[in-house]
Amino acid sequence: MRRVLKATLIGGCVTILACGAAFASGGGSGGMAGGSGGAGDLQNLAPRYDPATEYAKAIAAMKAQQYRDAARAAEHVTDAVPKNPDAWQLLGAAKAGTNDWKGSRRAYEKATKLSPEDARAHAGLGLALANLKDPKAQTEAEWLKSKIQACGDSCPDAARLKAFTEQVESAMNPAAAGAPKPSALLDRSLLFGGAKTGDAAYVQAVSLINERRYDEALASLDKAAETFGPHPDILTYQGYTWRKKGDYARAETYYRQALAIDPKHIGATEYYGELKAARGDIAGARLMLAKLDKLCAYGCADAEELRRWIDAGGDPQKN
Incomplete structure:
Protein backbone atom coordinates (compact mmCIF):
# COMPACT_ATOMS: atom_id res chain seq x y z
CA MET A 1 0.00 0.00 0.00
CA TYR A 49 23.09 29.93 13.09
CA ASP A 50 19.62 28.63 12.34
CA PRO A 51 19.61 29.27 8.58
CA ALA A 52 15.83 29.49 8.31
CA THR A 53 15.74 32.18 11.01
CA GLU A 54 18.61 34.09 9.43
CA TYR A 55 16.89 33.87 6.04
CA ALA A 56 13.77 35.44 7.55
CA LYS A 57 15.91 38.20 9.11
CA ALA A 58 17.45 38.91 5.72
CA ILE A 59 14.03 39.15 4.06
CA ALA A 60 12.81 41.54 6.78
CA ALA A 61 15.91 43.69 6.33
CA MET A 62 15.46 43.74 2.55
CA LYS A 63 11.87 44.89 3.03
CA ALA A 64 13.13 47.73 5.26
CA GLN A 65 15.90 48.50 2.71
CA GLN A 66 18.50 47.77 5.39
CA TYR A 67 20.78 46.07 2.91
CA ARG A 68 23.88 45.71 5.08
CA ASP A 69 21.86 43.90 7.74
CA ALA A 70 20.28 41.78 5.01
CA ALA A 71 23.70 40.85 3.62
CA ARG A 72 24.98 39.93 7.08
CA ALA A 73 22.03 37.62 7.75
CA ALA A 74 22.20 36.13 4.25
CA GLU A 75 25.89 35.36 4.75
CA HIS A 76 24.97 33.41 7.87
CA VAL A 77 22.66 31.33 5.70
CA THR A 78 25.24 30.67 2.99
CA ASP A 79 27.81 29.76 5.65
CA ALA A 80 25.41 27.23 7.18
CA VAL A 81 24.03 25.82 3.92
CA PRO A 82 26.52 26.63 1.13
CA LYS A 83 24.66 24.63 -1.51
CA ASN A 84 21.36 26.46 -1.19
CA PRO A 85 20.73 28.61 -4.31
CA ASP A 86 17.97 30.72 -2.71
CA ALA A 87 20.39 31.85 -0.02
CA TRP A 88 22.99 32.91 -2.59
CA GLN A 89 20.36 34.82 -4.57
CA LEU A 90 19.26 36.63 -1.44
CA LEU A 91 22.87 37.50 -0.66
CA GLY A 92 23.36 38.72 -4.23
CA ALA A 93 20.36 41.05 -3.95
CA ALA A 94 21.50 42.35 -0.56
CA LYS A 95 25.03 43.03 -1.85
CA ALA A 96 23.53 44.90 -4.80
CA GLY A 97 21.67 47.09 -2.29
CA THR A 98 25.00 48.20 -0.81
CA ASN A 99 26.43 48.75 -4.32
CA ASP A 100 28.89 45.94 -3.69
CA TRP A 101 28.60 44.70 -7.24
CA LYS A 102 31.61 42.42 -7.02
CA GLY A 103 30.09 40.71 -4.00
CA SER A 104 26.75 40.54 -5.78
CA ARG A 105 28.37 38.99 -8.84
CA ARG A 106 30.12 36.32 -6.74
CA ALA A 107 26.87 35.43 -4.97
CA TYR A 108 24.88 35.18 -8.19
CA GLU A 109 27.63 33.14 -9.83
CA LYS A 110 27.24 30.65 -7.00
CA ALA A 111 23.46 30.66 -7.48
CA THR A 112 23.67 30.00 -11.21
CA LYS A 113 26.07 27.11 -10.67
CA LEU A 114 23.75 25.54 -8.11
CA SER A 115 20.56 26.26 -10.11
CA PRO A 116 21.56 26.68 -13.78
CA GLU A 117 18.02 27.15 -15.09
CA ASP A 118 16.90 29.80 -12.61
CA ALA A 119 16.06 33.03 -14.45
CA ARG A 120 16.29 35.13 -11.28
CA ALA A 121 19.86 34.06 -10.73
CA HIS A 122 20.87 34.84 -14.32
CA ALA A 123 19.12 38.22 -14.17
CA GLY A 124 20.88 39.07 -10.92
CA LEU A 125 24.22 38.06 -12.40
CA GLY A 126 23.49 40.12 -15.48
CA LEU A 127 22.73 43.20 -13.37
CA ALA A 128 25.92 42.79 -11.37
CA LEU A 129 28.03 42.35 -14.50
CA ALA A 130 26.39 45.35 -16.17
CA ASN A 131 27.15 47.57 -13.19
CA LEU A 132 30.74 46.35 -13.31
CA LYS A 133 30.86 47.27 -17.03
CA ASP A 134 31.63 43.65 -17.79
CA PRO A 135 30.68 42.67 -21.36
CA LYS A 136 29.62 39.25 -20.07
CA ALA A 137 26.38 40.94 -19.06
CA GLN A 138 25.34 40.54 -22.68
CA THR A 139 25.66 36.77 -22.31
CA GLU A 140 23.16 36.82 -19.46
CA ALA A 141 20.79 39.04 -21.45
CA GLU A 142 20.97 36.62 -24.37
CA TRP A 143 20.31 33.70 -22.03
CA LEU A 144 17.16 35.40 -20.78
CA LYS A 145 16.06 36.18 -24.35
CA SER A 146 16.48 32.53 -25.30
CA LYS A 147 14.22 31.57 -22.42
CA ILE A 148 11.61 34.07 -23.60
CA GLN A 149 11.71 32.58 -27.08
CA ALA A 150 11.41 29.03 -25.76
CA CYS A 151 8.67 30.06 -23.35
CA GLY A 152 6.38 31.96 -25.74
CA ASP A 153 3.91 34.73 -24.92
CA SER A 154 1.42 32.35 -23.32
CA CYS A 155 3.99 30.93 -20.90
CA PRO A 156 3.25 31.68 -17.21
CA ASP A 157 6.78 33.07 -16.80
CA ALA A 158 6.70 35.23 -19.94
CA ALA A 159 6.08 38.55 -18.17
CA ARG A 160 8.70 37.88 -15.53
CA LEU A 161 11.32 36.85 -18.10
CA LYS A 162 10.67 40.00 -20.13
CA ALA A 163 10.97 42.15 -17.00
CA PHE A 164 14.27 40.50 -16.10
CA THR A 165 15.62 41.05 -19.61
CA GLU A 166 14.61 44.72 -19.59
CA GLN A 167 16.29 45.24 -16.22
CA VAL A 168 19.58 43.76 -17.42
CA GLU A 169 19.52 45.66 -20.71
CA SER A 170 18.70 48.93 -18.90
CA ALA A 171 21.66 48.42 -16.58
CA MET A 172 23.88 47.82 -19.64
CA ASN A 173 22.79 51.17 -21.11
CA PRO A 174 25.03 54.03 -19.87
CA ALA A 175 22.11 56.44 -20.28
CA ALA A 176 19.89 54.39 -17.97
CA ALA A 177 18.31 56.34 -15.13
CA GLY A 178 19.71 53.90 -12.59
CA ALA A 179 19.92 50.27 -11.61
CA PRO A 180 16.73 48.50 -10.46
CA LYS A 181 16.20 48.14 -6.75
CA PRO A 182 17.69 44.91 -5.38
CA SER A 183 14.22 43.77 -4.37
CA ALA A 184 13.19 43.78 -8.04
CA LEU A 185 14.81 40.36 -8.44
CA LEU A 186 13.05 38.86 -5.44
CA ASP A 187 9.61 37.32 -5.61
CA ARG A 188 7.12 39.85 -4.19
CA SER A 189 5.75 37.08 -1.96
CA LEU A 190 9.07 37.13 -0.11
CA LEU A 191 8.64 40.75 0.86
CA PHE A 192 4.87 40.97 1.16
CA GLY A 193 3.37 37.48 1.17
CA GLY A 194 4.90 36.22 4.37
Whole structure:
Protein backbone atom coordinates (compact mmCIF):
# COMPACT_ATOMS: atom_id res chain seq x y z
CA MET A 1 0.00 0.00 0.00
CA ARG A 2 1.34 3.39 -0.99
CA ARG A 3 2.38 5.64 1.86
CA VAL A 4 0.56 8.96 2.22
CA LEU A 5 2.69 11.92 3.29
CA LYS A 6 1.46 14.63 5.63
CA ALA A 7 2.47 18.23 6.15
CA THR A 8 2.39 20.51 9.17
CA LEU A 9 2.39 24.28 8.62
CA ILE A 10 5.89 25.71 8.85
CA GLY A 11 4.98 29.32 9.54
CA GLY A 12 2.34 28.37 12.08
CA CYS A 13 3.29 31.08 14.57
CA VAL A 14 2.89 33.93 12.08
CA THR A 15 6.45 33.80 10.76
CA ILE A 16 9.25 31.31 11.01
CA LEU A 17 11.38 34.01 12.61
CA ALA A 18 8.96 34.22 15.51
CA CYS A 19 9.09 30.44 15.87
CA GLY A 20 12.86 30.43 16.19
CA ALA A 21 14.28 26.95 15.83
CA ALA A 22 11.09 25.08 16.66
CA PHE A 23 10.75 23.37 13.31
CA ALA A 24 7.47 21.88 12.19
CA SER A 25 7.12 18.13 11.93
CA GLY A 26 6.06 18.05 8.29
CA GLY A 27 9.05 15.95 7.31
CA GLY A 28 9.31 14.29 10.69
CA SER A 29 11.51 16.80 12.44
CA GLY A 30 12.93 16.14 15.84
CA GLY A 31 13.71 19.82 16.36
CA MET A 32 16.94 21.74 16.02
CA ALA A 33 19.87 19.78 17.33
CA GLY A 34 22.58 21.35 19.36
CA GLY A 35 24.88 18.42 19.83
CA SER A 36 25.39 14.86 18.72
CA GLY A 37 23.28 12.63 16.55
CA GLY A 38 25.17 12.85 13.25
CA ALA A 39 24.25 10.85 10.19
CA GLY A 40 27.17 8.60 9.33
CA ASP A 41 29.68 10.76 7.48
CA LEU A 42 27.68 13.94 8.10
CA GLN A 43 28.79 16.50 10.64
CA ASN A 44 27.50 15.84 14.13
CA LEU A 45 26.90 19.48 14.99
CA ALA A 46 24.13 21.75 13.75
CA PRO A 47 25.28 25.08 12.29
CA ARG A 48 26.01 28.00 14.57
CA TYR A 49 23.09 29.93 13.09
CA ASP A 50 19.62 28.63 12.34
CA PRO A 51 19.61 29.27 8.58
CA ALA A 52 15.83 29.49 8.31
CA THR A 53 15.74 32.18 11.01
CA GLU A 54 18.61 34.09 9.43
CA TYR A 55 16.89 33.87 6.04
CA ALA A 56 13.77 35.44 7.55
CA LYS A 57 15.91 38.20 9.11
CA ALA A 58 17.45 38.91 5.72
CA ILE A 59 14.03 39.15 4.06
CA ALA A 60 12.81 41.54 6.78
CA ALA A 61 15.91 43.69 6.33
CA MET A 62 15.46 43.74 2.55
CA LYS A 63 11.87 44.89 3.03
CA ALA A 64 13.13 47.73 5.26
CA GLN A 65 15.90 48.50 2.71
CA GLN A 66 18.50 47.77 5.39
CA TYR A 67 20.78 46.07 2.91
CA ARG A 68 23.88 45.71 5.08
CA ASP A 69 21.86 43.90 7.74
CA ALA A 70 20.28 41.78 5.01
CA ALA A 71 23.70 40.85 3.62
CA ARG A 72 24.98 39.93 7.08
CA ALA A 73 22.03 37.62 7.75
CA ALA A 74 22.20 36.13 4.25
CA GLU A 75 25.89 35.36 4.75
CA HIS A 76 24.97 33.41 7.87
CA VAL A 77 22.66 31.33 5.70
CA THR A 78 25.24 30.67 2.99
CA ASP A 79 27.81 29.76 5.65
CA ALA A 80 25.41 27.23 7.18
CA VAL A 81 24.03 25.82 3.92
CA PRO A 82 26.52 26.63 1.13
CA LYS A 83 24.66 24.63 -1.51
CA ASN A 84 21.36 26.46 -1.19
CA PRO A 85 20.73 28.61 -4.31
CA ASP A 86 17.97 30.72 -2.71
CA ALA A 87 20.39 31.85 -0.02
CA TRP A 88 22.99 32.91 -2.59
CA GLN A 89 20.36 34.82 -4.57
CA LEU A 90 19.26 36.63 -1.44
CA LEU A 91 22.87 37.50 -0.66
CA GLY A 92 23.36 38.72 -4.23
CA ALA A 93 20.36 41.05 -3.95
CA ALA A 94 21.50 42.35 -0.56
CA LYS A 95 25.03 43.03 -1.85
CA ALA A 96 23.53 44.90 -4.80
CA GLY A 97 21.67 47.09 -2.29
CA THR A 98 25.00 48.20 -0.81
CA ASN A 99 26.43 48.75 -4.32
CA ASP A 100 28.89 45.94 -3.69
CA TRP A 101 28.60 44.70 -7.24
CA LYS A 102 31.61 42.42 -7.02
CA GLY A 103 30.09 40.71 -4.00
CA SER A 104 26.75 40.54 -5.78
CA ARG A 105 28.37 38.99 -8.84
CA ARG A 106 30.12 36.32 -6.74
CA ALA A 107 26.87 35.43 -4.97
CA TYR A 108 24.88 35.18 -8.19
CA GLU A 109 27.63 33.14 -9.83
CA LYS A 110 27.24 30.65 -7.00
CA ALA A 111 23.46 30.66 -7.48
CA THR A 112 23.67 30.00 -11.21
CA LYS A 113 26.07 27.11 -10.67
CA LEU A 114 23.75 25.54 -8.11
CA SER A 115 20.56 26.26 -10.11
CA PRO A 116 21.56 26.68 -13.78
CA GLU A 117 18.02 27.15 -15.09
CA ASP A 118 16.90 29.80 -12.61
CA ALA A 119 16.06 33.03 -14.45
CA ARG A 120 16.29 35.13 -11.28
CA ALA A 121 19.86 34.06 -10.73
CA HIS A 122 20.87 34.84 -14.32
CA ALA A 123 19.12 38.22 -14.17
CA GLY A 124 20.88 39.07 -10.92
CA LEU A 125 24.22 38.06 -12.40
CA GLY A 126 23.49 40.12 -15.48
CA LEU A 127 22.73 43.20 -13.37
CA ALA A 128 25.92 42.79 -11.37
CA LEU A 129 28.03 42.35 -14.50
CA ALA A 130 26.39 45.35 -16.17
CA ASN A 131 27.15 47.57 -13.19
CA LEU A 132 30.74 46.35 -13.31
CA LYS A 133 30.86 47.27 -17.03
CA ASP A 134 31.63 43.65 -17.79
CA PRO A 135 30.68 42.67 -21.36
CA LYS A 136 29.62 39.25 -20.07
CA ALA A 137 26.38 40.94 -19.06
CA GLN A 138 25.34 40.54 -22.68
CA THR A 139 25.66 36.77 -22.31
CA GLU A 140 23.16 36.82 -19.46
CA ALA A 141 20.79 39.04 -21.45
CA GLU A 142 20.97 36.62 -24.37
CA TRP A 143 20.31 33.70 -22.03
CA LEU A 144 17.16 35.40 -20.78
CA LYS A 145 16.06 36.18 -24.35
CA SER A 146 16.48 32.53 -25.30
CA LYS A 147 14.22 31.57 -22.42
CA ILE A 148 11.61 34.07 -23.60
CA GLN A 149 11.71 32.58 -27.08
CA ALA A 150 11.41 29.03 -25.76
CA CYS A 151 8.67 30.06 -23.35
CA GLY A 152 6.38 31.96 -25.74
CA ASP A 153 3.91 34.73 -24.92
CA SER A 154 1.42 32.35 -23.32
CA CYS A 155 3.99 30.93 -20.90
CA PRO A 156 3.25 31.68 -17.21
CA ASP A 157 6.78 33.07 -16.80
CA ALA A 158 6.70 35.23 -19.94
CA ALA A 159 6.08 38.55 -18.17
CA ARG A 160 8.70 37.88 -15.53
CA LEU A 161 11.32 36.85 -18.10
CA LYS A 162 10.67 40.00 -20.13
CA ALA A 163 10.97 42.15 -17.00
CA PHE A 164 14.27 40.50 -16.10
CA THR A 165 15.62 41.05 -19.61
CA GLU A 166 14.61 44.72 -19.59
CA GLN A 167 16.29 45.24 -16.22
CA VAL A 168 19.58 43.76 -17.42
CA GLU A 169 19.52 45.66 -20.71
CA SER A 170 18.70 48.93 -18.90
CA ALA A 171 21.66 48.42 -16.58
CA MET A 172 23.88 47.82 -19.64
CA ASN A 173 22.79 51.17 -21.11
CA PRO A 174 25.03 54.03 -19.87
CA ALA A 175 22.11 56.44 -20.28
CA ALA A 176 19.89 54.39 -17.97
CA ALA A 177 18.31 56.34 -15.13
CA GLY A 178 19.71 53.90 -12.59
CA ALA A 179 19.92 50.27 -11.61
CA PRO A 180 16.73 48.50 -10.46
CA LYS A 181 16.20 48.14 -6.75
CA PRO A 182 17.69 44.91 -5.38
CA SER A 183 14.22 43.77 -4.37
CA ALA A 184 13.19 43.78 -8.04
CA LEU A 185 14.81 40.36 -8.44
CA LEU A 186 13.05 38.86 -5.44
CA ASP A 187 9.61 37.32 -5.61
CA ARG A 188 7.12 39.85 -4.19
CA SER A 189 5.75 37.08 -1.96
CA LEU A 190 9.07 37.13 -0.11
CA LEU A 191 8.64 40.75 0.86
CA PHE A 192 4.87 40.97 1.16
CA GLY A 193 3.37 37.48 1.17
CA GLY A 194 4.90 36.22 4.37
CA ALA A 195 4.43 32.87 6.07
CA LYS A 196 0.87 32.35 4.86
CA THR A 197 2.03 32.24 1.24
CA GLY A 198 4.86 29.87 2.07
CA ASP A 199 2.64 27.58 4.13
CA ALA A 200 0.10 27.35 1.31
CA ALA A 201 2.82 26.39 -1.17
CA TYR A 202 4.26 23.80 1.23
CA VAL A 203 0.95 22.10 1.99
CA GLN A 204 0.05 22.12 -1.70
CA ALA A 205 3.40 20.51 -2.52
CA VAL A 206 2.80 17.59 -0.16
CA SER A 207 -0.64 17.05 -1.67
CA LEU A 208 0.89 17.04 -5.16
CA ILE A 209 3.53 14.52 -4.07
CA ASN A 210 0.76 12.20 -2.86
CA GLU A 211 -0.86 12.56 -6.29
CA ARG A 212 2.51 11.73 -7.91
CA ARG A 213 2.57 15.08 -9.68
CA TYR A 214 6.23 15.50 -8.93
CA ASP A 215 7.17 18.37 -11.25
CA GLU A 216 4.32 20.50 -9.91
CA ALA A 217 5.28 19.52 -6.37
CA LEU A 218 8.84 20.68 -6.93
CA ALA A 219 7.58 24.04 -8.21
CA SER A 220 5.48 24.47 -5.05
CA LEU A 221 8.38 23.41 -2.84
CA ASP A 222 10.56 26.00 -4.58
CA LYS A 223 8.00 28.68 -3.68
CA ALA A 224 7.98 27.51 -0.08
CA ALA A 225 11.78 27.56 -0.02
CA GLU A 226 11.83 31.11 -1.39
CA THR A 227 9.66 32.15 1.57
CA PHE A 228 11.26 30.15 4.38
CA GLY A 229 14.76 29.57 3.07
CA PRO A 230 16.65 26.34 3.84
CA HIS A 231 14.16 24.73 6.21
CA PRO A 232 14.82 21.02 6.89
CA ASP A 233 11.20 19.99 6.32
CA ILE A 234 11.17 21.59 2.86
CA LEU A 235 14.61 20.21 2.01
CA THR A 236 13.49 16.74 3.08
CA TYR A 237 10.49 16.78 0.76
CA GLN A 238 12.59 18.19 -2.07
CA GLY A 239 14.92 15.23 -1.64
CA TYR A 240 11.97 12.83 -1.44
CA THR A 241 10.45 14.21 -4.65
CA TRP A 242 13.69 14.02 -6.61
CA ARG A 243 14.12 10.45 -5.38
CA LYS A 244 10.65 9.58 -6.65
CA LYS A 245 11.67 11.08 -10.01
CA GLY A 246 14.68 8.75 -10.03
CA ASP A 247 17.38 11.39 -9.54
CA TYR A 248 19.13 9.87 -6.55
CA ALA A 249 22.18 12.15 -6.71
CA ARG A 250 20.09 15.30 -6.49
CA ALA A 251 17.91 13.77 -3.79
CA GLU A 252 20.98 13.10 -1.68
CA THR A 253 22.07 16.75 -1.83
CA TYR A 254 18.76 17.81 -0.25
CA TYR A 255 18.84 15.13 2.44
CA ARG A 256 22.37 16.10 3.36
CA GLN A 257 21.42 19.79 3.56
CA ALA A 258 18.48 18.96 5.84
CA LEU A 259 20.66 16.86 8.14
CA ALA A 260 23.43 19.45 8.19
CA ILE A 261 20.90 21.93 9.57
CA ASP A 262 19.12 19.50 11.88
CA PRO A 263 21.08 16.26 12.49
CA LYS A 264 18.14 14.83 14.45
CA HIS A 265 15.55 15.37 11.74
CA ILE A 266 13.58 12.11 11.71
CA GLY A 267 12.10 12.43 8.23
CA ALA A 268 15.40 13.24 6.55
CA THR A 269 17.11 10.39 8.39
CA GLU A 270 14.46 7.89 7.31
CA TYR A 271 14.35 9.00 3.68
CA TYR A 272 18.14 9.15 3.40
CA GLY A 273 18.21 5.59 4.71
CA GLU A 274 15.62 4.56 2.10
CA LEU A 275 17.75 6.20 -0.58
CA LYS A 276 20.78 4.23 0.56
CA ALA A 277 18.75 0.99 0.52
CA ALA A 278 17.46 1.78 -2.98
CA ARG A 279 21.08 2.21 -4.10
CA GLY A 280 22.02 -1.14 -2.58
CA ASP A 281 23.94 0.44 0.31
CA ILE A 282 22.30 -1.69 2.98
CA ALA A 283 25.13 -1.03 5.45
CA GLY A 284 24.54 2.71 5.09
CA ALA A 285 20.80 2.21 5.49
CA ARG A 286 21.41 0.28 8.71
CA LEU A 287 23.39 3.23 10.07
CA MET A 288 20.40 5.48 9.43
CA LEU A 289 18.14 2.92 11.11
CA ALA A 290 20.38 2.76 14.18
CA LYS A 291 20.14 6.53 14.42
CA LEU A 292 16.34 6.43 14.07
CA ASP A 293 16.10 3.82 16.81
CA LYS A 294 17.83 6.30 19.13
CA LEU A 295 15.75 9.28 18.03
CA CYS A 296 12.32 7.63 18.30
CA ALA A 297 12.65 4.36 20.13
CA TYR A 298 9.01 3.63 20.93
CA GLY A 299 6.51 2.81 18.20
CA CYS A 300 8.42 4.79 15.62
CA ALA A 301 6.68 4.38 12.25
CA ASP A 302 9.63 6.00 10.48
CA ALA A 303 12.05 3.38 11.81
CA GLU A 304 9.66 0.55 10.97
CA GLU A 305 9.30 1.83 7.41
CA LEU A 306 13.06 1.99 6.93
CA ARG A 307 13.38 -1.47 8.46
CA ARG A 308 10.98 -2.75 5.76
CA TRP A 309 13.23 -1.30 3.07
CA ILE A 310 16.30 -2.93 4.57
CA ASP A 311 14.59 -6.31 4.93
CA ALA A 312 13.45 -6.08 1.30
CA GLY A 313 16.94 -5.16 0.11
CA GLY A 314 15.57 -1.96 -1.41
CA ASP A 315 12.15 -0.52 -2.22
CA PRO A 316 9.61 -3.05 -0.82
CA GLN A 317 7.04 -1.91 -3.41
CA LYS A 318 9.22 -3.34 -6.17
CA ASN A 319 9.50 -6.80 -4.61
